[in-house]
Amino acid sequence: MTKKYRTPDGYTADIAVFTIVTEESKPFTPPDMSLNLLLIERAKWNTEGELNTEGGKWALPGGFVGVHENALQAAVRELKEETGIDCVHMKHFGIYDEPGRDNRGWIISNAHYAIISEEDLREMNANDDASAVKLVNIHDVLQLELAFDHRQIICDALSVIKRELLQTTAAKNLLQDEFTYSELQAVLSTVTKDPAILNEQAFARKIKSLPFIEKVEGKTTQRTSKKATQLYRFNEVEVVKPIYTGRYQER
Amino acid sequence: MTKKYRTPDGYTADIAVFTIVTEESKPFTPPDMSLNLLLIERAKWNTEGELNTEGGKWALPGGFVGVHENALQAAVRELKEETGIDCVHMKHFGIYDEPGRDNRGWIISNAHYAIISEEDLREMNANDDASAVKLVNIHDVLQLELAFDHRQIICDALSVIKRELLQTTAAKNLLQDEFTYSELQAVLSTVTKDPAILNEQAFARKIKSLPFIEKVEGKTTQRTSKKATQLYRFNEVEVVKPIYTGRYQER
DNA sequence: ACAATAGTGTCTATAAGACAATATCAT
DNA sequence: ATGATATTGTCTTATAGACACTATTGT
Secondary structure, X not given: OOOOOOOOOEEEEEEEEEEEEEEEOOOOOOOEEEEEEEEXXXXXXXXXXXEOXXXXXXXXXXXXXXXXXXXXXXXXXXXXXXXXXXXXXXXXXXXXXOOOOOOOOOEEEEEEEEEEOHHHHHHHHHHOOOOOEEEEEOOOHHHOOEOOOHHHHHHHHHHHHHHHHHHOOHHHHHOOOOEOHHHHHHHHOOOOOOHHHHOHHHHHHHHHHOXXXXXXXXXXXXXXXXXXXXXXXXXXXXXXXXXXXXXXXXX | OOOOOOOOOEEEEEXXXXXXXXXXXXXXXXXXXXXXXXXXXXXXXXXXXXXXXXXXXXXXXXXXXXXXXXXXXXXXXXXXXXXXXOOOXXXXXXXXXXXXXXXXXXEEEEEEEEEEOHHHHHHHHHHOOOOOEXXXXXXXXXXXXXXXXXXXXXXXXXXXXXXXXXXXXXXXXXOOOOEOHHHXXXXXOOOOOOHHHHOHHHHHHHHHHOOOEXXXXXXXXXXXXXXXXXXXXXXXXXXXXXXXXXXOEEO
């Protein structure tokens, strides 16, 4: 055991918190949504008045893993502490442990992503001190000055969230239990330009044949239109759609 | 900090090692493959002659995370130590930390899966002592008596590997660089019964239109047929196929 | 010639994409 | 009535699935 081995100087959990922001919501109008990532601004100076490492830059929320927990637990705990949210969809997606990623030492980060509904987010805005926290549209986030290697982590997170939203039923975490086709469409359009999803009529037809979505029989809403609109909900069907074929396959 | 907090008694990395086994390989015949999981048999007695915890049962390879590494690194290291393989496709997929999962104490496991080609596997068989290691067809693995909560971990791993093989180009890790349609088909058929994949002619046609697979111009082989057969290779195109539509979308 | 596998021709049913028309209803 | 959104009608084109057929070649 010579210098071949080195003790990490820290073990952290970072969290890419994704949420939907409804841009405008006139009555009787389908929503215009954007997928946003929650970032915090690192303080320029610490409490002793010294310049902070990577101060002034934007970063993912997170913190050190406690001695009594694993990284996922730490991620859940930190999110709870910082935003008051009990997360329902927190998942690990990567480990970042390049020796030079943090100039304070060898800090290993377990990266997670969380999907939080707009509704739950509103609770947060009540809880936090709102000072250095902001939601950034995922299309703008890479323009910011980001701390450490968070640019890389965020790139990976974006890639994962896009895949998750399009290839699984994860979108249900961003919607109310019962939703209209245009609301689901608005969520999906935040991560895809696929004309098959963007096209109104095509999507309104398609939703009726998706095995993992079912009509809420006889239930409608007027929140997106003056005309009463059919409500749908996700059922428990899990679907794996192979890239090699055109048909569904249930698990 | 009362008894609300508890120190874990161990932090381990477990690895679900998946590999292809070609069942029969007559010359000029397409392969008949099965996806197998590598398991080890826990010794009945330890070196002091005492009964071992969960002895005699089958378990995923793995071991304790060292003080100088994270779980992923530990997984790679353990796999290297136990089989001599430098893994190219090792990924974290879950954390198992139920208090009662191991009756020796609170042992937290980071679960990973690895995809290893048959070729690389052959090196392993040279390296290990072959005593208590075996490859089990994924369709039989849940029949075995499994240690700890490895039944649950394996269930999750199977679910992940199936999705990975069908929804990403991960199958490339199980094939040679250049392969025939029937070889790819054989790999995929280990995890799906989808008739669109199982049907010879349909698949032979389909492969030509897949954006992430390209013809190796003018190159053929006779290893699966007396008739010279076209070779294909994966290119670098990454594809996300939404469950909501029927068309491809490149990233 | 035979057996086995690769690959093509072609038909049909279904789905996708485009465009238009109709329905509903607060204002 | 108007304007906005939902929903259906219908036409065209593309793809999937099925089946039959041809091509190649070691034995």
